[in-house]
Amino acid sequence: MSGPRxxxxxxxxxxxxxxLDVGIPAQVFTTRDSMPYEVRVCGAEKGIxxxxxxxxxxVEHGLEALEWADIVFVPGYRHPDRTRPPLAVLEALTAAHARGARLAAISTGAFALAATxxxxxxxxxxxxxxxxxxxxTHPLITVEENVLFVDEGDVLTSAGAASGIDLCLHVIRGDLGVGxxxxxxxxxxAAPYRSGGQAQYVPRTVPEQxxxxxxxxxxxxxxxxxxxLTLAALARQAAxxxxxxxxxxxADSGYTPMQWLLRVRVDAARELLERSERSVDQIAADVGLGTAANLRMHFQRILGTSPGAYRRTFTPND
Incomplete structure (x- = not known):
C-alpha cells in the first residue's frame, strides 16, 4: 500500500x-522523512x-504546476512597483486559489498576488x-508596514527574505504541528518561532546584538x-x-520577557500534546503553567482552541 499523499x-x-526568496521555500519543503512535501519549481513557461x-x-515546469499544487509560493522579484506579471500568470494564480490552493508571497511577491x-x-x-x-498602487489592501508576515488563511504574505523562513515555519506548524x-x-x-506581528526591523542609533x-x-x-520563573529571576540570569x-x-523580540515566556510554555505544551500521552494536568506542570485550567485559558487565548482539540488534530486515525 502506498503512503499518504x-x-x-x-x-x-x-x-x-x-x-534567496526562491531558495527558501524550495529548500525548506524539499522532500525528506521529516517533511512530507513535494516541491515543483515553475515559471510562466518551462525553461530559463x-x-x-x-x-x-x-525551471522544470510551467504554469501547469499551479494546477497541481496545494500551496503556491511567489518569491520576491525586482522592481515590483514598475512591472506587472504576465496575464497568464495572474490567471493561473487566480485559478489555483479558486480551486482551494493557498497562495503565499515572500517579500515583493506580494505585488503579484495584489495584481490578481x-x-x-x-x-x-x-x-x-x-x-x-x-x-x-493597491489602496484596497490594508498594508501592515512593520510585521514579519500576515496569514489571512488562504492568502499569506511576508516581509523581506529572512521572514520567508518564518512564513515557511508557520506553514509547517499549521500543517504538521510545532514538533x-x-x-x-x-x-x-533558524529561530523556531517568530510571530507574524514581530517588527521587521527596529531602528537603533547604535546597533546592538x-x-x-x-x-x-x-x-x-x-x-x-x-x-x-519571574522577571527578576530572568534579569538575574541575564545580569x-x-x-x-x-x-x-x-526591542529585540517584539515581546516582553514574560510574554515571550508564556508563548514558549504554550509551544512546549503543544509539542507534548503532539508527542506524548501525558495528561493535560501533567503537561501544565511540566511547562510551568501550573494547572490544566491555566493551560486551557492560555491555549484558547493564543491559539483559539483547546488542548484536547489540538491533541486530536495531531493524533493519527487508526
Whole structure:
C-alpha cells in the first residue's frame, strides 16, 4: 500500500526573481522523512527565467504546476512597483486559489498576488522598502508596514527574505504541528518561532546584538520552564536590571520577557500534546503553567482552541 499523499508545493519564479526568496521555500519543503512535501519549481513557461543579481533559473515546469499544487509560493522579484506579471500568470494564480490552493508571497511577491485582486479587502505585508508603494498602487489592501508576515488563511504574505523562513515555519506548524516545525528550524539553524506581528526591523542609533546578548538567558529559561520563573529571576540570569531586560528584550523580540515566556510554555505544551500521552494536568506542570485550567485559558487565548482539540488534530486515525 502506498503512503499518504505528499503535500504539494509550487514555487513560482517570475522574471527578476531574487535568489534567496526562491531558495527558501524550495529548500525548506524539499522532500525528506521529516517533511512530507513535494516541491515543483515553475515559471510562466518551462525553461530559463531571467533573475536578479546576475542569476537565471532553469525551471522544470510551467504554469501547469499551479494546477497541481496545494500551496503556491511567489518569491520576491525586482522592481515590483514598475512591472506587472504576465496575464497568464495572474490567471493561473487566480485559478489555483479558486480551486482551494493557498497562495503565499515572500517579500515583493506580494505585488503579484495584489495584481490578481485577491488581496483586496485583506491585510498584507511586503518588504519594508516597498510597503508604501504597495499601499499606493493597491489602496484596497490594508498594508501592515512593520510585521514579519500576515496569514489571512488562504492568502499569506511576508516581509523581506529572512521572514520567508518564518512564513515557511508557520506553514509547517499549521500543517504538521510545532514538533516538525521546530525540527525544520533546527535544520535551518533558524529561530523556531517568530510571530507574524514581530517588527521587521527596529531602528537603533547604535546597533546592538541583542539577540545574542540574551540567547543564554532564553536557553536557561527553556531548560527551567517547570520552575516559577519571574522577571527578576530572568534579569538575574541575564545580569541586568529587570527594567533593562524588559526594554531591550522587547526591542529585540517584539515581546516582553514574560510574554515571550508564556508563548514558549504554550509551544512546549503543544509539542507534548503532539508527542506524548501525558495528561493535560501533567503537561501544565511540566511547562510551568501550573494547572490544566491555566493551560486551557492560555491555549484558547493564543491559539483559539483547546488542548484536547489540538491533541486530536495531531493524533493519527487508526
Amino acid at each position: 505528499l503535500r504539494r508545493v509550487a514555487v513560482l519564479v517570475l522574471e527578476g526573481a531574487k535568489p 527565467v531571467a533573475g536578479g543579481d546576475g542569476l537565471a533559473y532553469a 485582486g485577491l488581496l483586496d479587502g485583506r491585510r498584507a505585508t511586503t518588504h519594508w522598502h516597498y510597503t508604501a508603494a504597495l499601499a499606493r 516538525p516545525s521546530n525540527h525544520a528550524a533546527r535544520r535551518l539553524v 541583542l539577540g545574542e546578548r540574551f540567547a543564554a538567558t532564553r536557553e536557561w529559561a527553556i531548560a527551567h520552564l517547570h520552575e516559577p 541586568v536590571s529587570p527594567r533593562t531586560l524588559s526594554r531591550q528584550f522587547l
